[in-house]
Amino acid sequence: MPGKTVVLGVAGGIAAYKACELLRLLQKQGMDVYVVMTRNACRFVAPLTFETLSGHPVAVDTFERPATWEVEHIALAKRADLFLIAPATANVIGKMACGIADDMLTTTVMATRAPVMIAPAMNTGMWENPATQQNIAALKARGVHVVAPATGHLACGDSGAGKLEDVQVIAGRAVQVLMRKRDMEGLRVMVTAGPTREALDPVRYISNRSSGKLGYAIARAAAQRGPQVALLTGPVAIEPPPGVHVVRFTTTQELLECAEAHVAGQDIVIQSAAPADYRAKTVAPRKIKKRDGEDMVLTLVENPDVAAALGEGKRADQTFVGFAAETNDVLEHAQAKMEKKRLDMIVANDVTAPGAGFDVDTNIVTLITRAGMTALPLLSKDEVAERILTAALALRARA
Ligand code: CTP
Numbered sequence: 277m278p279g280k281t282v283v284l285g286v287a288g289g290i291a292a293y294k295a296c297e298l299l300r301l302l303q304k305q306g307m308d309v310y311v312v313m314t315r316n317a318c319r320f321v322a323p324l325t326f327e328t329l330s331g332h333p334v335a336v337d338t339f340e341r342p343a344t345w346e347v348e349h350i351a352l353a354k355r356a357d358l359f360l361i362a363p364a365t366a367n368v369i370g371k372m373a374c375g376i377a378d379d380m381l382t383t384t385v386m387a388t389r390a391p392v393m394i395a396p397a398m399n400t401g402m403w404e405n406p407a408t409q410q411n412i413a414a415l416k417a418r419g420v421h422v423v424a425p426a427t428g429h430l431a432c433g434d435s436g437a438g439k440l441e442d443v444q445v446i447a448g449r450a451v452q453v454l455m456r457k458r459d460m461e462g463l464r465v466m467v468t469a470g471p472t473r474e475a476l477d478p479v480r481y482i483s484n485r486s487s488g489k490l491g492y493a494i495a496r497a498a499a500q501r502g503p504q505v506a507l508l509t510g511p512v513a514i515e516p517p518p519g520v521h522v523v524r525f526t527t528t529q530e531l532l533e534c535a536e537a538h539v540a541g542q543d544i545v546i547q548s549a550a551p552a553d554y555r556a557k558t559v560a561p562r563k564i565k566k567r568d569g570e571d572m573v574l575t576l577v578e579n580p581d582v583a584a585a586l587g588e589g590k591r592a593d594q595t596f597v598g599f600a601a602e603t604n605d606v607l608e609h610a611q612a613k614m615e616k617k618r619l620d621m622i623v624a625n626d627v628t629a630p631g632a633g634f635d636v637d638t639n640i641v642t643l644i645t646r647a648g649m650t651a652l653p654l655l656s657k658d659e660v661a662e663r664i665l666t667a668a669l670a671l672r673a674r675a
Contacts, residue, residue, distance in 0.1 A: 281358075285311075285314075286314070288317040310355065403425060469495065470509050470511065475559045495520050498665055528552050532582045540589075545586065595671055601627045
């Protein structure tokens with residue numbers, strides 16, 4: 277990573293001493309490291325240590341030097357290719373999530389346009405506190421990379437999650453982010469995500485367990501690689517990633533309409549949505565009342581197959597990717613769907629496998645194209661997203 281500059285933010289936790297080793301590891305990769313410390317961090321490690329290791333002055337929350345402060349935090353923010361905060365305390369995470377900038381570290385990170393990565397470290401109770409978890413979720417939704425803390429014996433005597441992740445792992449993640457190529461610049465990508473809802477009456481609907489997590493991860497990963505991204509989303513509980521054009525749908529019919537309106541301008545179309553295959557033949561205008569003792573029969577009619585409909589109009593310069601969530605004969609079913617829907621690639625997964633399926637943060641998938649299959653190991657949904665995009669680009673390069 278020669279020529280890359282990392283601004284290393286050190287917050288006030290006992291794991292601050294590990295930031296010295298982290299700084300060394302980053303330097304070994306050729307990075308130039310500047311350190312910003314909070315006032316409390318200086319109680320754990322003297323700025324002189326970081327100054328000596330980094331070869332640069334350490335920026336601290338010193339209002340005693342108001343003449344340089346204003347300039348310095350902006351200069352550092354601009355200099356960063358990556359802004360890495362390790363350890364990130366509950367307090368700093370909370371401030372970042374709320375947009376509070378009241379010291380050198382929080383001001384500088386707010387001013388930066390570089391990718392931001394945080395490696396939290398704190399007591400288990402603090403880590404698991406809903407306030408921290410909500411703050412982490414908010415930061416992730418804004419594109420902040422989070423290196424989740426490890427589980428183990430903590431300095432406070434507790435055992436549990438909250439230990440700063442191994443510095444080797446943090447340095448590895450930093451390299452990954454810095455190496456991220458803008459290899460989708462100039463392209464237009466459409467991603468569909470989440471379930472649909474098919475109304476039965478004004479208060480009830482048929483839906484499925486799709487969380488939209490993978491689709492959102494794909495949209496987020498794509499946006500960081502440079503293209504224009506349109507995210508067509510069903511009703512889900514996650515914040516859309518920054519920088520993507522969001523279009524919302526509720527029913528399969530609505531998804532079809534908005535997909536058809538957007539598809540012509542797209543280079544890559546990734547259909548991870550889980551549209552309901554059926555809808556109620558009639559939607560009751562009023563709430564359906566319970567019929568004591570009597571069975572209820574619903575008549576369902578088939579919904580359009582959105583992927584198949586888009587496949588009909590697919591141009592040779594477009595790359596279409598679909599998904600097949602299966603419970604049995606996964607690869608056979610997936611291959612058949614790829615042909616039927618005229619997809620260039622289908623991502624097959626067995627939703628019954630541990631670590632795969634709904635509402636988890638990992639997945640085990642096989643990427644199937646006409647050239648062959650690639651079975652991926654258990655990976656985070658973020659990593660699966662990256663692999664899908666890389667495979668889609670490879671298909672375009674081959675075409
Ligand atoms: N799909 C679609 N429209 C539908 C159903 C599915 O566009 N009405 C798309 C999904 O977005 C996904 C792919 O088709 O990319 C496969 O979805 P899946 O539900 O696995 O396939 P189905 O064709 O519905 O087959 P089945 O439910 O019988 O397994």
